[in-house]
Amino acid sequence: QQQVKQSPQSLIVQKGGISIINCAYENTAFDYFPWYQQFPGKGPALLIAIRPDVSEKKEGRFTISFNKSAKQFSLHIMDSQPGDSATYFCAASMRSGTALIFGKGTTLSVSS
Amino acid sequence: GAGVSQSPSNKVTEKGKDVELRCDPISGHTALYWYRQSLGQGLEFLIYFQGNSAPDKSGLPSDRFSAERTGGSVSTLTIQRTQQEDSAVYLCASSAGRGGQPQHFGDGTRLSIL
Numbered sequence: 001q002q003q004v005k006q007s008p009q010s011l012i013v014q015k016g017g018i019s020i021i022n023c024a025y026e027n028t029a030f031d032y033f034p035w036y037q038q039f040p041g042k043g044p045a046l047l048i049a050i051r052p053d054v055s056e057k058k059e060g061r062f063t064i065s066f067n068k069s070a071k072q073f074s075l076h077i078m079d080s081q082p083g084d085s086a087t088y089f090c091a092a093s094m095r096s097g098t099a100l101i102f103g104k105g106t107t108l109s110v111s112s
Numbered sequence: 113g114a115g116v117s118q119s120p121s122n123k124v125t126e127k128g129k130d131v132e133l134r135c136d137p138i139s140g141h142t143a144l145y146w147y148r149q150s151l152g153q154g155l156e157f158l159i160y161f162q163g164n165s166a167p168d169k170s171g172l173p174s175d176r177f178s179a180e181r182t183g184g185s186v187s188t189l190t191i192q193r194t195q196q197e198d199s200a201v202y203l204c205a206s207s208a209g210r211g212g213q214p215q216h217f218g219d220g221t222r223l224s225i226l
Binding site for chain 1: 143203219
């Protein structure tokens with residue numbers, strides 16, 4: 001049973017465009033939703049995170065949109081740059097047990 | 113400041129051998145996690161240590177896997193009698209506490225079983 005479903009698996013965006021990655025979760029006990037960015041040969045790095053009491057969080061060019069009723073959240077990368085080319089993972093965890101449950105990842109390629 | 117440090121960065125071993133992977137968490141972080149990243153399975157939780165509490169071992173795939181954390185700091189993940197399906201990147205993360213505190217990852221140990 002996959003508790004966090006992520007799409008698309010891969011994404012190609014032109015420089016300056018908007019990259020959108022979507023995730024859906026099943027467990028309503030999840031209350032923390034981070035996004036991680038991973039470059040080849042490196043560990044995942046926290047990008048931005050949200051809790052279900054807000055519907056949107058923005059940090060620079062990165063925005064999380066959260067829809068609690070639909071159990072969905074998404075990452076928007078505005079003005080995408082070639083340096084954003086990486087693999088992005090959404091994740092979720094519960095307050096009582098903090099192991100992260102990850103989506104399968106999205107490989108983003110930003111063409112110049 | 114120093115991040116999460118993992119060693120070795122790469123490990124190649126023969127099937128059937130035992131391996132030990134080491135993780136040095138960020139100083140002061142009470143929580144430590146091990147995850148496994150493989151092509152087919154993505155990022156999977158293995159085990160979680162929080163302070164002096166009993167570890168959450170619910171993600172360990174078999175009894176060949178074990179982990180310990182000495183003195184609330186350094187952790188070692190041990191895989192006994194390695195199998196080819198154990199080939200993966202083993203990632204360690206630490207955080208300042210429970211309940212959604214950001215987890216900071218090391219760069220992992222790439223384990224290859226011949």
